Structure formats: C-alpha cells, structure tokens
Amino acid sequence: xxxxxxxxxxxxxxxxxxxxxxxxxxxxxxxTDPINDERIVVNMGPQHPSxxxxxxxxxELEGETVREARSVIGYLHTGxxxxxxxxxxxxxxxxxxxxxxxxxxxNETAYALAVEKLLGITDDITERATTIRVLMMELNRxxxxxxxxxxxxxxxxxxxxxxxxxxxxxxxxxxFETITGLRMNHAxxxxxGVAQDVPDDAIVKIREFLKMMPKKLKEYEDLLSxxxxxxxxxxxxAVLDVTGCVALGITGPVLRSAGLAWDLRKxxxxxxxxxxxxxxxxxxxxDVWGRYQxxxxxxxxxxKLVEQALDRLRPGPVMxxxxxxAWPAQLAIGVDGMGNSLEHxxxxxxxxxxxxxxxxxxxxxxxxxxxxxxxxxxxxxxxELGVHAVSDGGTRPYRVHYREPSFVNLQALPAMAEGGxxxxxxxxxxxxxxxxxxxxx
Amino acid sequence: MTSPTDKxxxxxxxxxxxxxxxxxxxxxxxxxxxxxxxxxxxxxxxGDVSGYGGLVRQRQPIEEASRPYGGYFDEVRxxxxxxxxxFNDAIEKVVVDRGELTLHxxxxxxxxxxQVMRDDLALRFELCSSVSGADYLGADERRLHVVxxxxxxxxxxxxxxxxxxxxxxxxxxxxxxxxxxADWQEREAYDMFGIVFDGHPNLTRILxxxxxxxxxQRKDYPLGGVPVEYKGAEIQPPNExxxxx
Numbered sequence: 214x215x216x217x218x219x220x221x222x223x224x225x226x227x228x229x230x231x232x233x234x235x236x237x238x239x240x241x242x243x244x245t246d247p248i249n250d251e252r253i254v255v256n257m258g259p260q261h262p263s264x265x266x267x268x269x270x271x272x273e274l275e276g277e278t279v280r281e282a283r284s285v286i287g288y289l290h291t292g293x294x295x296x297x298x299x300x301x302x303x304x305x306x307x308x309x310x311x312x313x314x315x316x317x318x319x320n321e322t323a324y325a326l327a328v329e330k331l332l333g334i335t336d337d338i339t340e341r342a343t344t345i346r347v348l349m350m351e352l353n354r355x356x357x358x359x360x361x362x363x364x365x366x367x368x369x370x371x372x373x374x375x376x377x378x379x380x381x382x383x384x385x386x387x388x389f390e391t392i393t394g395l396r397m398n399h400a401x402x403x404x405x406g407v408a409q410d411v412p413d414d415a416i417v418k419i420r421e422f423l424k425m426m427p428k429k430l431k432e433y434e435d436l437l438s439x440x441x442x443x444x445x446x447x448x449x450x451a452v453l454d455v456t457g458c459v460a461l462g463i464t465g466p467v468l469r470s471a472g473l474a475w476d477l478r479k480x481x482x483x484x485x486x487x488x489x490x491x492x493x494x495x496x497x498x499x500d501v502w503g504r505y506q507x508x509x510x511x512x513x514x515x516x517k518l519v520e521q522a523l524d525r526l527r528p529g530p531v532m533x534x535x536x537x538x539a540w541p542a543q544l545a546i547g548v549d550g551m552g553n554s555l556e557h558x559x560x561x562x563x564x565x566x567x568x569x570x571x572x573x574x575x576x577x578x579x580x581x582x583x584x585x586x587x588x589x590x591x592x593x594x595x596x597e598l599g600v601h602a603v604s605d606g607g608t609r610p611y612r613v614h615y616r617e618p619s620f621v622n623l624q625a626l627p628a629m630a631e632g633g634x635x636x637x638x639x640x641x642x643x644x645x646x647x648x649x650x651x652x653x654x
Numbered sequence: 655m656t657s658p659t660d661k662x663x664x665x666x667x668x669x670x671x672x673x674x675x676x677x678x679x680x681x682x683x684x685x686x687x688x689x690x691x692x693x694x695x696x697x698x699x700x701g702d703v704s705g706y707g708g709l710v711r712q713r714q715p716i717e718e719a720s721r722p723y724g725g726y727f728d729e730v731r732x733x734x735x736x737x738x739x740x741f742n743d744a745i746e747k748v749v750v751d752r753g754e755l756t757l758h759x760x761x762x763x764x765x766x767x768x769q770v771m772r773d774d775l776a777l778r779f780e781l782c783s784s785v786s787g788a789d790y791l792g793a794d795e796r797r798l799h800v801v802x803x804x805x806x807x808x809x810x811x812x813x814x815x816x817x818x819x820x821x822x823x824x825x826x827x828x829x830x831x832x833x834x835x836a837d838w839q840e841r842e843a844y845d846m847f848g849i850v851f852d853g854h855p856n857l858t859r860i861l862x863x864x865x866x867x868x869x870x871q872r873k874d875y876p877l878g879g880v881p882v883e884y885k886g887a888e889i890q891p892p893n894e895x896x897x898x899x
Contacts, residue, residue: 287861294846295871299892330752459780459807462835473807480810585751588803588814590783599784601801612871616784616803624838653861 251275257638259288265364265642266649270626272638279638282630284623289653297613301579302328303540305610307400312615313651314397315360318353319593320651321402322346324613326483327589327600328404331582334533341529342406343484348522349392349401350484350591351515352419355426356385357594357646358508358515362433365505365643369446374436381429384422391415405539406532419523423516430512437505447501451629451641454499461628462621465596466511467645470496470503477592484591491517501644536571538580579608595619595646619645619652719750726811727755733776738767754814761817761826764802765853768829771804771813779804779813782833785840787847791873796820798849798872802829802836819849828854846871 221232258269267288273281293312297305309324310317325346329335363378386396392415393399393408401408437443453461458468468475476493478486494510496503532539561569584606590599599616622645629641722728727750734757735741744763749756759767771779784803791797796818804813817826828851829836840851841860848869851857859866868875879891889895 287859287863290861292870295877296892299877333752460834462782462833464781475807480807481812586756586788586801586814587752587754588784588812597783599803601784601786601803603788612788614784614786614788614801616786620838620842621835624835 252280255635259285265647268623268642268647268649268652270638270642272630272635274635277634277636279630279633279635282627282638284626286620286623286649287653289649291654293654294613294615297610299609301608302404302582302610303579305613306403307398309613309615310398310400311650312654313593313595313598313617313619313648315357315648316353316594316598316651317397317399318346318349318402319591319598320615321400322350322484323589323591323593323598323600323615324602325402325404326591327587327602327613328582330587330589331585331602331604332404332538332580333583334405334535334538337533337535338406339530339533341410341527342531342533344522344525345407345411345531346402347484347486347489348411348419348519348526349389349407351518351522352385352388354515354594355512355519356382358512359385361508361594361643361646362505365640365646366437368639368643369443371437371440371443374433377429377433377436381426384425388415388418388422391418403540405535406530408540410531411526416523416526419519423520426512426516430509434509444502446636446640447505447644449498450501450637451633451644452498452500453625453629457625457628458499461625463596463625465592465594465618465622466504466507467622467625468596469494470507471499472497477590477597481590483589489518489521491515501640504644537575540575581606581608582610590616593618595648595651596622615651615654617651617654619647619649620654623647623652717749718747723748723750723755725753726809730755730777730811730813731757733774734767734770737774737777738770740766754812756814756816759815759817761796761800761819764800764815764817765827765829765832767815768802768804768832771815772832777806778808779806779811781805781807782829782835783812785829785836785843787843787849787871789847789871789873790818794818798824798847800826800843800849821848824849825852826850827852828857830854845869848872 222229223232224230252273252275255272255274256269257272259267269285269288271283271285272279291311293308297308300308305328306321306324309320312320326335329338359378359382363375363382366372366374366378389399390396392411393401453463453467453471455468455471455473457463458471458473464475472495474493474495477483478491479493491514492510494507494514496506557572561572582604584604586601586603588599588601590597592598596618597616598618601612601614601616602610603612605611625645626638626642629645630638633641719727723731731748734745738744740763744760744767745757746760747758749758757767768782771777781804782802783805784801786801788799788801789797790799798821799816799818802815802817804815805811806813819826824847826849828840830840830851831853837855838860840849840854841857843849844851844854844857845859845862846869858864862870877891877893879893881891882889
C-alpha cells in the first residue's frame, strides 16, 4: 500500500478517495463565481465558412445558449458610393453591379431606374428593354435563391444540395454570359435601356433551362423537405414575426415567411410587373423552414415570370431613342465581355466627323442630369433594394446611397439568435441570406 | 492615408464658399458654387479659345411646392398638420419633385415628427425604409442633411423627411426608439458624415475601422488613389482626372 504526501485519503464503499489540497488551488476556487462566470465570448468569423463571407459575430455563450449576439460588419467596405461621385452617370453601373455580387442585375436595374427618373425619361424606355430587364432580374432571382439554398444546405450539413444548387446556378450564369459576355458584374442594364440585345441562342438556352428546372426543384424537395435532420434544424428555429420584421425593417422572403405578402413587384410595381401573372408566396410560421419554403416557391414564380417575359419579347430597340443619352447599344460580345460595335466604329471613324465628336463627348463627358433627388426601390432577392440618388445638375452623381437589404436585414440576427442555441445562429443567419458585398458596399 | 485637408480641392468637388443669403435657413439648395453652374466646361480662366467657356447654364432652383400638391401628398400633409400641433414650427419647407414628397423638418423635431408619422391612423408610416446622409457643401451653413424615407405599408405611400444640420453642431435626435431599423443606418450616417444622433444606443463606426479619422463621404474628404502605369503612360487617380462639368 502506498501513502501519499500530497493528499489525505479515506476509505469509502467505492474504494480509496484522495482529497487533494494545497498551493494556489484554494485561491483559484474562491476567485471564481460559478454562477456568473460560465459565460464565454466566442468570435465567429470574419473568416468562418458559415458566416456568408466576411461577417464577424461576437457571441456571448452560456453553455450552448447564446445570451448576446452582435454582428460586426465593414470588412468588405470598398467605398463604392464615394467612388460613384467621381465617375459619370453611365460609368456608375459598372460600380453598383459589384455591390451585391449574387444579384448584380438588381443593383444595375435599381440604379438605371433612379437615373432615368432623375432624367425624366422613365416613360421613354422601350418595351423590349423593360421586358429584358424583367427577364434578367427574374433569372437572377432564381440564381440568387439557388446560391442561398446551396450555401444554407451546406451550413446545416447537407452537402449534396450545395453541389446541386451551384450546378443549376452555373446554368443561369451561362445564360448571362451568352447575353452580357460576363458571368457576374455585368454592367448590362444601363441608364436608358440595356447594353446589348438578347441573342437568339440565349432564348434557346433559357427555354431549355425552364424545361429542366422543375425536375431539379423536385429533386431538391425530395432531398430536403422530408428529411428529419433538415426539418429539425429549420422548423421553429430563428423565429421572427411580422411586428419584429417591420420594426427592424426586414423585407423580402424573411418578411413574407412571417405571413405578410409585401412584395414591391405587387405593392408598388415598376418595370410593368403589374401586367404579369404571378403569386407572392407566404408562410405562416416565420421560421427558417418558412423561409426555405418561400424561397423555393419564389423560384417557381420567377420561372413563370421568365416564361411570360420570353413570350412578350418583340423585336425593337433596347436603348432610349434620345441620342444625347443613349450609348451605342449594339456591342459585339467578345471572349472577355462586351467589346466594340464594328458598325458603330466604322461610322464614327470612317463616315461622320460629327458622330465621332458626339461619341467622344458622350463617353468621356457623359450626359447632364437635372438637379434633384429621387428614391427608387425594387424587390431584390433579399428584400427592398432602394437607391437614393442626388444630382446637382452635372455629369456625375452628387450622391448615391444604396438601401441594401443585406445591410438592413442583418440587424435581425440578435433578435433571432439570442436565447437560442449556438447551432441555430448559423441557421438563422443563413436564413437572412446576407451578402457582405452588398452589406458593406 | 492622407488627411482630408491635405489637398485643397479636386475635380468635381464644390468649393466651400458660403454664398450670400445662405443663412435663410432653407436647406436643399444646390451649391451655387458647384462647378455644375460654372459654365459648360467648368474651366476657370484656362486657355479655352472655343468661346464656350463663358456659357452659363441656367439651373432651375428646387422651390417650395404650392397647394395642391397632387396625389396623396395633400392628404399626408393635412393628416400630419392635424395630428401634430407643432407642424408649423417643425416643417420648414414642403417640396414636391418628380412625383416625390419631401418634408424638410427642423432637426430637433425629427423624432417627434417620425413618432406622429408612425402612429397616426391616417398616416401609418410603419416602415422606415432608408436613412442616409448627404453633404451639400457650399450650399448652406447647415450642409449635412439626413434623409429619411418612410413607407406606409397600409396606404402604400412613401414620404421623404429631410433634416439639415451644420458641421459645427451636427446633432439631431435619433429615431431608433421609433424605428429600430434606423440603428445601423444612423451609425452609417455617423461613420460617413459625422452626423451625431443623440439618444442612439451605440453610435460607433460601422463600415470604417474604429480608429479611422475623418468622415469619408463628406465632400471635402478626398477620394485618394494612386497613379497607375498603363502601357508606359501614367494614368492619374480618378479624383485628379479632368472632370467635365
């Protein structure tokens, strides 16, 4: 039998028990407060795979329960709004398209609509240009929701849906490449119309996509909807009701998942949405499951809209008739995006000196926009995307502010996460679908 | 990083000249000193021999709207006037432009007006869509403007409220108690313009780093940038290139 110099010992029913004492131990024990000191602070992000880009969350945890959650943003701030003030009005579209990089067409369209309203040419936009904008926006909505489905699936442990979502999204990006020359950051929708007419092979591709997509959607639902882990992770998680949403300014699928059918395409229509046939899906529960259901239903509604827009495409100009505003709109698509219009180059370089002067002035100097301010809002995949544009009468924007749904919606994260489990922070954050490029601008 | 005051004035930025009559208190006048009003090519005594340098563009000032405003604007004004006794003191100016209604509000009254706008049954502006700043340098002593875009989901209406403060005393009450969504948007306006919202629970920088100096979206804050070499030629940074105004 061994005796210890360090611990007293006694015999019990379950064997010998040593009681260890000494040194600093007593002071350490007396210095802690087991009731209140259980809270730990965890920094999630800014480089965490489950925070949708460079979002940092500071979580105060008690065990696995989140007591306080604070989001820290700004890691992707690129000063786009300030930069716009140093470029002419048309150059602005190449900047704004880079804000919310999953919904570039929406950024461009909102900007174009704002500039057109300032110019007072809203009614002069050709029907074909407006229809193309609707077509592109709805395709973009589908691709954005697909990325949401893919990344949210991955974050909640469903890896296959990530591959499927990105696969189908790639198909839409192919369509965009055929039309605009680029997969992302298109600068396609410009003040006055669009930069390029839709080529015929793009129409064929879109029709193919519409034929293929319903089967794929069914696949997603077969994969996720009945799966117990998916329902456990989403149902009754990160609930936010209508009151909470309106107070925090949350719009888009999150608001609709709480039961309020607020969709700017219906309630304050633009681009002729009032003439299209589509429904606004809602869900009563206001949880992550509801947002999943709403987004899947919105993909279906967007497909209806794409189909109607395709049927409405009639030949015609895609740029406003006013030559003081219209940039040369028929550009050739090159390997690296939109290139030159050979016809236009031949005209200005070979035939008409006045055309050359006009082209030079329009491109380097730009057009003037009468002074004033406007606010234009459209329904982006994440909610109300608003543009507050101010002109002082010059060729450059005086001030452009983007009311970004990602930025505003992220404020709801503490309301959703506090009091819940740490695993549900991921589900709740993902269900808001924040895109940090848009949030930080 | 260069400090905002390193360079006096670069292309496209209006000069900080306070024009005559600017103390009338009326905000939203565009800067008369802005290059946009200085002639077609914005040149100042340089070697322009085309003769166009003397051309002056006439710009229509944005004036106070007169009744009837049209649309729902009259109803909104009447309802606010009825529900808010201090209307005449609080509202400086009503502007209707491009189908949008703007109420210019005295900054110290902005929270009260928002409260009435939200709660009155005939107004019901439940949603604060957007809060943003704008810097009208050279237009007025109160050059920093805060622009609130309120949306009524019940009546499907929009109204813009605008409050102007000076750089020396950039204070106005926060509306976060009325519209919690204004929290981050007011922080952004503070970060970018240095507008201080009194009563905001946590008015700190949001997009720029915490130790950043200056407020980047003010008009006297330079864009910055470095020249780039392209095919042997040096291209100046955007704020030093020629601007056409």
